[in-house]
Amino acid sequence: MSQINYQQQRDTIEYQDCTIISHDHLAGDQHLLRLDAPAIAATAVAGSFVHLTVAAALPLRRPISIMRVDRAAGWIDLLYKRLGSGTTLLTERRVGDKLSLIGPVGNGFTMLPDRRRPLLIGGGVGMPPLLFLADLLRQQGGYQTTVLLGSEVPFPFPLKPSRLLLPALPCEVMATMPLLDDWEIPCRLASLQGYPGCFQGYVTELARHWLKALDSDTLAGVAIYSCGPQAMLRAVAALAAEFNLPCQVSLEEFMACGIGGCAGCVVEVQEPEGRAMRRVCVDGPVFDAKAVYA
Numbered sequence: 001m002s003q004i005n006y007q008q009q010r011d012t013i014e015y016q017d018c019t020i021i022s023h024d025h026l027a028g029d030q031h032l033l034r035l036d037a038p039a040i041a042a043t044a045v046a047g048s049f050v051h052l053t054v055a056a057a058l059p060l061r062r063p064i065s066i067m068r069v070d071r072a073a074g075w076i077d078l079l080y081k082r083l084g085s086g087t088t089l090l091t092e093r094r095v096g097d098k099l100s101l102i103g104p105v106g107n108g109f110t111m112l113p114d115r116r117r118p119l120l121i122g123g124g125v126g127m128p129p130l131l132f133l134a135d136l137l138r139q140q141g142g143y144q145t146t147v148l149l150g151s152e153v154p155f156p157f158p159l160k161p162s163r164l165l166l167p168a169l170p171c172e173v174m175a176t177m178p179l180l181d182d183w184e185i186p187c188r189l190a191s192l193q194g195y196p197g198c199f200q201g202y203v204t205e206l207a208r209h210w211l212k213a214l215d216s217d218t219l220a221g222v223a224i225y226s227c228g229p230q231a232m233l234r235a236v237a238a239l240a241a242e243f244n245l246p247c248q249v250s251l252e253e254f255m256a257c258g259i260g261g262c263a264g265c266v267v268e269v270q271e272p273e274g275r276a277m278r279r280v281c282v283d284g285p286v287f288d289a290k291a292v293y294a
C-alpha cells in the first residue's frame, strides 16, 4: 500500500491506494464498498469523507462520506448511489481492485455535553455519516440517541419491525434498520413510496411528531445532526429553529481538489463577525445550521 501524508496541509489527511474487500450492489442503485484503509480508519470522524479516484480514465476525484470504520481490522465502509459518469465507473470496480483515496477529509459533528438526546436525521445517501455518528455515540455511552431516516428509493438494508419503543409515533410506523436495532438505538423510517412499516411523508414531518411529544425538560436535552439533500437540510434547519434546538448539518458541494486548495467548494456562512466564505471540504462539511441557513 503506497502512502503520502499531507502533513503540512492537514494533519491527518492520507493519500492511499486501498484494496476493495467487498462491493455489494443493493436496491435503488445503491452500492456498498468495503475498503482496506487502515490509516484512514484510524483517524476518521463521523462526518469526514474520502475523495476517491473512481477509474484511471477519470482524473477528477469524487467525494463520498465514510459510513463505518473498524479501526482494529482497518476497513472503512462507503455507501454510494449511482448518479453520473463517475459513480457509474465506480460500480464497475471489482473485489481486489485498488482505489486511490485521499482522506479522511473534513470536520465532523461536534457533540454538545449538555445535549444527551441526539436526534439524527438522514435523507437518501445522506445516511452514511449519521450511521457513523450513531456507532460512535453507542461506543462512547451516556447518550440516548434516536435516528430517523428518509428515502424515496428502497432503503439499502432489509426493513424489519423494531423491538425498541418510540412513543408518540403512530404504532404502524415500526420499520427500522436492523443494525440500529442490534445496537439498541431506536430508529424509524419515512418515505412517500409506501414502503411497509414506514411513515408516509417526509422524514422532517416524522421528526416533528417525535419532537412535539417531548416534555420541555427532555426537549432541552435534544440536539439535531443531519445530512441529506439541500431541501431536506433546509427543512431540518427550520424544524430546529421552531423547537429552538441546536442543529448541525453536513453539506454536499461540487468539489475539485477536496483538500482546501482550489476554493471550488465555498459556501457563504454567517459567523459572529459577519458573512464569510468557507470551504465545504476542509472547513466543513459539517456546519452549524444557523450559520448556513441564516
Ligand SMILES: Cc1cc2nc3c(=O)[nH]c(=O)nc-3n(C[C@H](O)[C@H](O)[C@H](O)COP(=O)(O)OP(=O)(O)OC[C@H]3O[C@@H](n4cnc5c(N)ncnc54)[C@H](O)[C@@H]3O)c2cc1C
Residues within 6 Å of the ligand: 049, 060, 061, 062, 063, 064, 065, 066, 079, 080, 081, 082, 083, 084, 085, 086, 087, 088, 125, 126, 128, 251, 252, 253, 254, 255, 285
Ligand atoms: C462531502 C460529500 C460527501 C458525499 N457523500 C456521499 C455518499 O456518502 N454517498 C453518495 O452516494 N454520494 C455522496 N456525495 C455525492 C457524490 O460525491 C456525488 O454523487 C458524486 O460526486 C457524483 O459523481 P458522478 O460523476 O457520478 O455524477 P456527475 O453528475 O456526472 O458528476 C459530475 C461532476 O459533478 C460533481 N458532483 C455531482 N453531484 C455532486 C454532489 N452532490 N456533490 C458534490 N459533487 C457533485 C462530481 O464530483 C463531478 O465533478 C457526497 C458529496 C460530498 C461533497
Ligand code: FES
Residues within 6 Å of the ligand: 254, 255, 256, 257, 258, 259, 260, 261, 262, 263, 264, 265, 266, 279, 280, 281, 282
Ligand atoms: S474542493 Fe478545493 S477547496 Fe474544497
